[in-house]
Amino acid sequence: MTSKNQSRERILQTATRLFHMNGYHATGLNQIIKESGAPKGSLYYHFPDGKEQLASEAIERFGAMVAANILEDTQNEVDPLKAFQAHILKIANKFAVVENIPLCADSLPIGLMAAETALVNERLRLKCEAVFERFEEIYIEKLVASDYSKEQARLISSTLNALIEGAVTLSLTKKSNQPLQDIVKMLPLLLQK
Amino acid sequence: MTSKNQSRERILQTATRLFHMNGYHATGLNQIIKESGAPKGSLYYHFPDGKEQLASEAIERFGAMVAANILEDTQNEVDPLKAFQAHILKIANKFAVVENIPLCADSLPIGLMAAETALVNERLRLKCEAVFERFEEIYIEKLVASDYSKEQARLISSTLNALIEGAVTLSLTKKSNQPLQDIVKMLPLLLQK
DNA sequence: GTCTATACAAGGATAGAC
């Protein structure tokens, strides 16, 4: 019972990290098995649908992790502007890259897997879509609680989602968290009522 | 001479499209050869460094195409706000998706290949970085010409880059150009002096 | 410049013993 969950858990954990670091197509099942240290034979036992199922659950888990982070950061500050800025700065700080490996995997974009799968795998596309929508919901809730109108809140949240996703990609590409710092500075303009 | 360039050209064209639609790792050399209709034996003749070289040139070409579009759109309008809005709307309109295939390949993000390669292939990462920087330069130039300060222009341009990249990814994932439309509406706030 | 054939590795997936 516990051992079942242990090796399933190890596989899923490693898969989540690798998929989001390197992407869906660049990550092999053999690599996941090797790095997780889990018994090789058990992969298809725990994940009968193979790679697709593994990726699907990885996206779900990754999304939940990030959503929890967002939620925490937004609840620590009453002011939505300060809350969002704190959240982005947290990402920027985690973002330091050491020898090509980002210090923390949750500073990576969901957009990599989203863009990889959007046109070719409906199941995974839907998972990514759900994740993005969850983020948006949290932003909206925070804004509405501070008396932004429903439509204004939706618009800001959609933009914020795009902004963070894009800035993470840029930071990754430039090997610098400058783009993330830049959007923090611009955020006050976006949140005007 | 012309025939040399013809088949080289066909390969590069197809590679550019496939790499940016499906990503670096999901695109096979066999697929490129098949779809381009180019003679199979000629790939390694024209691109001795194989897939990496092909991708490198594809990124360059794709970046140049998009940069030309941005330049055109920004020159058709004196007001930077209107110019940028027109540019994004153009992307949004091209974006219609028919049976999972986007109507126009240049509505796709560079970010896919950027995020795929940033951590694992320095040569391609640098190409992507150069492309993003070229975009930023164009934005900055337009803003400075309208009396924005240097630093303000840089900040807005960096943000705009992230915004568009993120919105395209979101639109792709949601199969809707709503995110792109959203950022058009928010743009006036960003361009305040 | 182009073509065919082929080498060689890695990918995902399955079968069957334990």
Next chain:
DNA sequence: GTCTATCCTTGTATAGAC
């Protein structure tokens, strides 16, 4: 639940004839 062995496909890349 786990392990090993194996299958099939696909991937990149090369050699050598034309």
